[in-house]
Amino acid sequence: MAEVIANVEVAPNIYRLKASGAFPGRMGQFYMVRAWDSYPLLSRPLSIFNRSEEGIEFLYQVKGEGTKLLSDLRAGDELQLEGPFGNGFPDRAIKPGGRIAVVGGGIGIAPLYYALRSWPDCDVYLGFSKEPYLTEQFKAATQGKVNVNVGGFVLDEVDLHAYDLIVACGPEPMLAAVQQKKLLSGSGVEVYVSLENRMACGIGACLVCSVKCRDTRRKACTDGPVFLAEEVIFG
Amino acid sequence: MINTAYTIAGVHFKNPVVMASGTFGFGQEYAALYDINRLGGISGKGLTLHAKAGNDGIRVFETPAGMLNSVGLENPGIEAFLRDECPRWESLNLARIANLGGNTIEEYVEGARLIEEDALFRKRNGNQAVDMIELNISCPNVKAGGMAYGIRTEVAREVVREIRRTTTLPLMVKLSPNAEDVVAMAVMCEEEGADAVSLVNTFSAMKIDIYKRRSVFDNLYAGLSGPAIKPIALRMVHQVSKAVAIPVVGMGGISSAEDIIEYIMAGAAAVQVGTHNFVHLRAGEQLIDGVESFMRREGIGSLDEIRGII
Numbered sequence: 001m002a003e004v005i006a007n008v009e010v011a012p013n014i015y016r017l018k019a020s021g022a023f024p025g026r027m028g029q030f031y032m033v034r035a036w037d038s039y040p041l042l043s044r045p046l047s048i049f050n051r052s053e054e055g056i057e058f059l060y061q062v063k064g065e066g067t068k069l070l071s072d073l074r075a076g077d078e079l080q081l082e083g084p085f086g087n088g089f090p091d092r093a094i095k096p097g098g099r100i101a102v103v104g105g106g107i108g109i110a111p112l113y114y115a116l117r118s119w120p121d122c123d124v125y126l127g128f129s130k131e132p133y134l135t136e137q138f139k140a141a142t143q144g145k146v147n148v149n150v151g152g153f154v155l156d157e158v159d160l161h162a163y164d165l166i167v168a169c170g171p172e173p174m175l176a177a178v179q180q181k182k183l184l185s186g187s188g189v190e191v192y193v194s195l196e197n198r199m200a201c202g203i204g205a206c207l208v209c210s211v212k213c214r215d216t217r218r219k220a221c222t223d224g225p226v227f228l229a230e231e232v233i234f235g
Numbered sequence: 236m237i238n239t240a241y242t243i244a245g246v247h248f249k250n251p252v253v254m255a256s257g258t259f260g261f262g263q264e265y266a267a268l269y270d271i272n273r274l275g276g277i278s279g280k281g282l283t284l285h286a287k288a289g290n291d292g293i294r295v296f297e298t299p300a301g302m303l304n305s306v307g308l309e310n311p312g313i314e315a316f317l318r319d320e321c322p323r324w325e326s327l328n329l330a331r332i333a334n335l336g337g338n339t340i341e342e343y344v345e346g347a348r349l350i351e352e353d354a355l356f357r358k359r360n361g362n363q364a365v366d367m368i369e370l371n372i373s374c375p376n377v378k379a380g381g382m383a384y385g386i387r388t389e390v391a392r393e394v395v396r397e398i399r400r401t402t403t404l405p406l407m408v409k410l411s412p413n414a415e416d417v418v419a420m421a422v423m424c425e426e427e428g429a430d431a432v433s434l435v436n437t438f439s440a441m442k443i444d445i446y447k448r449r450s451v452f453d454n455l456y457a458g459l460s461g462p463a464i465k466p467i468a469l470r471m472v473h474q475v476s477k478a479v480a481i482p483v484v485g486m487g488g489i490s491s492a493e494d495i496i497e498y499i500m501a502g503a504a505a506v507q508v509g510t511h512n513f514v515h516l517r518a519g520e521q522l523i524d525g526v527e528s529f530m531r532r533e534g535i536g537s538l539d540e541i542r543g544i545i
Contacts, residue, residue: 207294208295
């Protein structure tokens with residue numbers, strides 16, 4: 001059980017929620033979050049936006065009933081967290097001088113902020129359909145460049161040949177485009193995508209978050225949510 | 236001393252809480268969260284002779300007090316289960332139930348034969364991994380035009396009879412609430428020598444995306460589970476309990492110890508818990524403790540005192 005410290009609307013329908021407690025987690029992992037008893041039935045998978053010994057932060061968009069209830073939380077309210085779950089971003093060392101970029105579309109920027117702790121000089125590409133948010137925070141968290149695109153295609157600004165490792169998170173069409181761009185580029189860059197499938201259990205038992213991959217089906221919750229881009233077959 | 240145990244065809248359930256097929260994997264994921272040996276039993280992920288990839292598209296959708304699923308029996312196949320999961324199952328101290336599905340009679344029978352053979356082999360080595368088969372007759376029957384075996388009593392009879400012939404393991408048949416007559420279905424299972432019936436599986440249901448103007452699910456319909464179905468499932472368990480002498484394992488929407496008590500009062504020997512495992516990952520422990528504390532509060536020494544009293 002965690003206690004809400006703050007829950008701030010940083011842009012229309014986008015909330016930054018902070019809860020107290022030393023919750024562990026690596027970049028790209030997620031928690032199953034709920035702040036209600038029985039209904040809605042399922043918890044909501046939210047990736048770690050930021051964490052410290054004092055607390056953990058989530059960034060979420062109000063989409064349905066569950067996130068609406070989350071948005072009503074006030075300081076002092078209770079939050080139930082199970083996790084951390086998922087494989088997270090690849091955290092092995094890349095070769096000395098290797099360049100990393102993270103690419104986020106809309107609420108897909110959520111898991112990228114915490115990655116800057118591990119990759120303090122990586123380049124950041126943020127795409128928004130309307131009003132951008134938290135861009136100053138990203139700028140303050142990296143020594144690399146931060147590129148913000150509003151209303152266009154953030155991916156157009158990413159030169160795949162300039163990087164050794166790219167992690168992308170965002171709407172499925174964007175991730176499919178990342179995959180396509182990598183395949184056409186002939187670049188040796190390793191590209192990972194972080195998926196946002198619907199989940200029920202979050203621990204690999206129910207198989208509702210199944211991801212169609214080149215060789216087999218995988219679970220977004222335990223095999224992912226982070227996959228090598230070329231592995232995934234996008235619908 | 237509180238007694239919550241029950242024995243079905245020689246298989247001991249130390250308490251009535253059994254985890255339902257498809258909601259608990261093969262137990263390993265939950266074993267990382269709590270001691271699953273506290274459970275009465277688990278029914279593993281539904282198995283088919285050959286591995287199945289399951290359905291494409293969206294597989295889950297929440298509804299008021301429930302959820303729709305369209306997993307489509309994704310599973311590693313029986314051989315992989317026997318090879319990869321059974322060594323782990325050997326060391327579990329709870330009733331271990333293998334859930335068997337199939338698309339044709341031949342598939343069902345061959346699947347049951349493999350499980351039987353494996354059980355005999357392990358027995359010779361002094362081991363056991365599967366205590367009971369739960370036969371899922373809700374799978375679509377390819378020969379009958381895709382209609383589930385579990386709809387028509389006389390179509391299901393053939394499967395139950397063949398599986399009963401194939402295995403010496405205790406046999407429980409899992410009934411669909413979509414059956415044309417669930418009581419007749421249960422009576423048929425008893426006539427064909429099943430040791431128990433479990434009910435109900437999910438209700439065939441639907442969700443339409445009105446903007447895309449299509450079903451949310453590639454498979455058109457999906458299975459409804461969760462608290463929304465509990466009152467109907469409870470009524471069916473009550474009716475079936477009155478009609479057969481073999482044990483009835485009740486399930487459908489259980490989300491509290493009080494729900495379990497209701498099923499026991501309706502006549503259930505034990506219960507299965509499904510969707511609630513997603514709501515609270517450690518639900519098993521809470522439910523077991525909850526049943527015992529209810530019994531203490533109410534001065535009930537054994538569940539036998541209240542079983543089938545309605």
